[in-house]
Amino acid sequence: MRALVMGAGGQLRLVTGLPRPVIGEGQALIRVTMAGICSTDLEIAKGYMGFDGVLGHEFVGVVEDAPGKPAMVGERVVGEINIPCRSCPMCKAGRGNHCPARSVLGIVGKDGAFADHLTLPVENLHQVPDNVSDQAAVFTEPLAAAFRILEQVDIQPGMRVAVLGVGRLGQLVVRVLVAAGVDVTSIGRSREKLGLLEGVSTTTALESEIAGKALYDVVVDSTGAPEGLARAMELVHPCGTIILKTTVASPAILDTNRLVIDEITLIGSRCGPFAKALRALAEGAVDPAPLVSAVMSLDQAEEAMRIAAMPGAIKVLLHV
Amino acid sequence: MRALVMGAGGQLRLVTGLPRPVIGEGQALIRVTMAGICSTDLEIAKGYMGFDGVLGHEFVGVVEDAPGKPAMVGERVVGEINIPCRSCPMCKAGRGNHCPARSVLGIVGKDGAFADHLTLPVENLHQVPDNVSDQAAVFTEPLAAAFRILEQVDIQPGMRVAVLGVGRLGQLVVRVLVAAGVDVTSIGRSREKLGLLEGVSTTTALESEIAGKALYDVVVDSTGAPEGLARAMELVHPCGTIILKTTVASPAILDTNRLVIDEITLIGSRCGPFAKALRALAEGAVDPAPLVSAVMSLDQAEEAMRIAAMPGAIKVLLHV
Numbered sequence: 014m015r016a017l018v019m020g021a022g023g024q025l026r027l028v029t030g031l032p033r034p035v036i037g038e039g040q041a042l043i044r045v046t047m048a049g050i051c052s053t054d055l056e057i058a059k060g061y062m063g064f065d066g067v068l069g070h071e072f073v074g075v076v077e078d079a080p081g082k083p084a085m086v087g088e089r090v091v092g093e094i095n096i097p098c099r100s101c102p103m104c105k106a107g108r109g110n111h112c113p114a115r116s117v118l119g120i121v122g123k124d125g126a127f128a129d130h131l132t133l134p135v136e137n138l139h140q141v142p143d144n145v146s147d148q149a150a151v152f153t154e155p156l157a158a159a160f161r162i163l164e165q166v167d168i169q170p171g172m173r174v175a176v177l178g179v180g181r182l183g184q185l186v187v188r189v190l191v192a193a194g195v196d197v198t199s200i201g202r203s204r205e206k207l208g209l210l211e212g213v214s215t216t217t218a219l220e221s222e223i224a225g226k227a228l229y230d231v232v233v234d235s236t237g238a239p240e241g242l243a244r245a246m247e248l249v250h251p252c253g254t255i256i257l258k259t260t261v262a263s264p265a266i267l268d269t270n271r272l273v274i275d276e277i278t279l280i281g282s283r284c285g286p287f288a289k290a291l292r293a294l295a296e297g298a299v300d301p302a303p304l305v306s307a308v309m310s311l312d313q314a315e316e317a318m319r320i321a322a323m324p325g326a327i328k329v330l331l332h333v
Numbered sequence: 334m335r336a337l338v339m340g341a342g343g344q345l346r347l348v349t350g351l352p353r354p355v356i357g358e359g360q361a362l363i364r365v366t367m368a369g370i371c372s373t374d375l376e377i378a379k380g381y382m383g384f385d386g387v388l389g390h391e392f393v394g395v396v397e398d399a400p401g402k403p404a405m406v407g408e409r410v411v412g413e414i415n416i417p418c419r420s421c422p423m424c425k426a427g428r429g430n431h432c433p434a435r436s437v438l439g440i441v442g443k444d445g446a447f448a449d450h451l452t453l454p455v456e457n458l459h460q461v462p463d464n465v466s467d468q469a470a471v472f473t474e475p476l477a478a479a480f481r482i483l484e485q486v487d488i489q490p491g492m493r494v495a496v497l498g499v500g501r502l503g504q505l506v507v508r509v510l511v512a513a514g515v516d517v518t519s520i521g522r523s524r525e526k527l528g529l530l531e532g533v534s535t536t537t538a539l540e541s542e543i544a545g546k547a548l549y550d551v552v553v554d555s556t557g558a559p560e561g562l563a564r565a566m567e568l569v570h571p572c573g574t575i576i577l578k579t580t581v582a583s584p585a586i587l588d589t590n591r592l593v594i595d596e597i598t599l600i601g602s603r604c605g606p607f608a609k610a611l612r613a614l615a616e617g618a619v620d621p622a623p624l625v626s627a628v629m630s631l632d633q634a635e636e637a638m639r640i641a642a643m644p645g646a647i648k649v650l651l652h653v
Binding site: 061103108111165239242251252257258259261264265266267268269270271272273275276277278279280281282283 | 381423428431433485547559562571572577578579580581584585586587588589590591592593594595596597598599600601602603
């Protein structure tokens with residue numbers, strides 16, 4: 014099969030003629046039909062996480078083989094990316110996403126989705142409703158990550174909420190919060206990306222236009238940049254909350270005095286509920302269609318990664 | 334009167350012959366009987382907060398004059414240090430401690446407690462129960478700051494909790510958590526300071542002896558050092574919470590990847606409930622007596638600040 018492989022030496026290369034992955038116990042073999050390039054993939058390509066193997070973790074595909082669950086064969090599915098051990102205390106506490114022994118599709122110790130085939134435990138798979146296209150379903154994983162915010166913060170009516178950074182993830186975060194009835198200000202550095210929010214009930218603003226400080230009760234940092242946290246710290250109100258979605262290769266500087274004196278809460282936020290994301294797509298509560306910058310063949314995966322890294326790009330999809 | 338004054342040029346000096354502070358509307362004049370030196374005072378003496386004026390914010394004293402409330406004259410009192418405007422949205426939301434126009438006793442725009450007299454709004458004052466000595470009552474302010482943690486984090490039975498740093502504030506934090514029934518590990522760098530916890534139901538450990546990582550569900554950083562946060566990040570478990578009590582003149586480096594991937598919550602924590610602190614002292618639930626390193630006269634205030642800054646010192650008190 015074909016796959017975009019991150020070599021141990023750090024070089025990214027489309028490889029052909031690879032064997033299909035072997036189905037482990039409790040796993041299914043999935044033929045990938047579409048995959049999405051995420052900022053994390055771009056960071057991994059720069060060396061973040063020290064990953065080597067097949068890149069990619071956002072996908073939709075069709076179950077080709079599931080020895081333990083033959084009824085699943087032929088189902089169109091998306092898949093949760095964390096593969097927990099299911100026996101440690103963290104797993105038994107229902108927090109398998111934080112299992113210390115977990116592997117993570119295309120990120121930690123597990124070949125990913127920029128390939129003709131992948132394997133995942135059948136427990137990780139969610140059937141895609143018929144009315145959700147592949148081009149929408151491929152957004153399930155990042156959309157679930159956006160829904161995670163609503164599990165972590167109790168956003169009350171009247172709260173002032175800002176999403177800082179309207180790139181790949183920020184665009185979805187805005188849509189999820191607006192769909193939940195939250196009054197959101199979307200702050201970005203590019204008029205083009207802010208323009209993608211036309212039709213979404215959010216106030217938009219260029220970051221350079223925000224002169225005030227301490228304006229928002231909740232600030233989501235989805236900038237994907239190490240300096241995003243410092244800007245979020247300026248924008249958050251005393252006793253407010255910052256949700257940090259940004260993972261980057263370099264650490265950030267934190268004004269701990271501001272955090273303590275103004276009793277700010279900073280919450281790290283990662284993976285979220287697939288079921289809620291699929292429901293939002295099926296009901297049309299979130300429409301990711303405007304976010305597709307390009308659809309390219311897996312054969313063009315190297316070029317697709319370059320395009321995804323360009324400033325204007327939002328979501329570059331690979332059809333497989 | 335006498336007062337330890339931080340000059341605009343940054344020099345700290347005991348000044349005599351100063352006029353008594355003028356009683357503003359709604360304020361009382363308090364004759365200070367005892368005051369405590371806090372880490373924040375030592376940081377201010379180094380230039381933190383850019384404060385000039387009379388230093389000091391931990392005190393107990395006697396009301397000498399209270400034009401609007403004459404019945405208070407003669408009462409032994411402690412005082413909350415934040416002086417809010419009482420009219421802005423933050424004040425109306427009951428968060429006067431975060432009023433953007435507030436002054437703070439001995440810290441922001443308001444002469445403090447290392448003096449013969451100070452003034453505070455009568456609303457800030459709490460009468461000290463008869464069975465609480467001056468040497469205990471002077472701990473009310475930092476003890477309230479320790480109680481603040483229990484307002485911010487819901488510590489459940491079975492949770493593993495560590496207090497990192499057992500200096501001035503950490504000693505009180507340990508005692509407050511233990512009194513609340515929490516299973517606390519107290520981690521310090523000095524055997525002497527850990528020894529002060531004898532008789533308190535806590536496990537003690539030298540920081541250098543803690544080899545593992547991700548051991549605690551809740552970590553309180555009361556190190557007072559910029560590197561405390563990084564150590565707390567090592568010690569906290571995935572999905573855990575760090576309470577940050579440390580304010581220092583320099584910012585900290587934060588491993589935001591760890592925060593995001595392990596969905597850690599970081600909460601800034603400052604001032605707390607005086608009523609709870611006074612009750613704990615009156616009931617003997619917390620005994621601060623072992624924490625008194627020295628009691629010196631206000632006349633020796635400059636020397637007392639030097640002693641308080643020494644590595645072995647916990648609380649240096651000034652009798653006035």
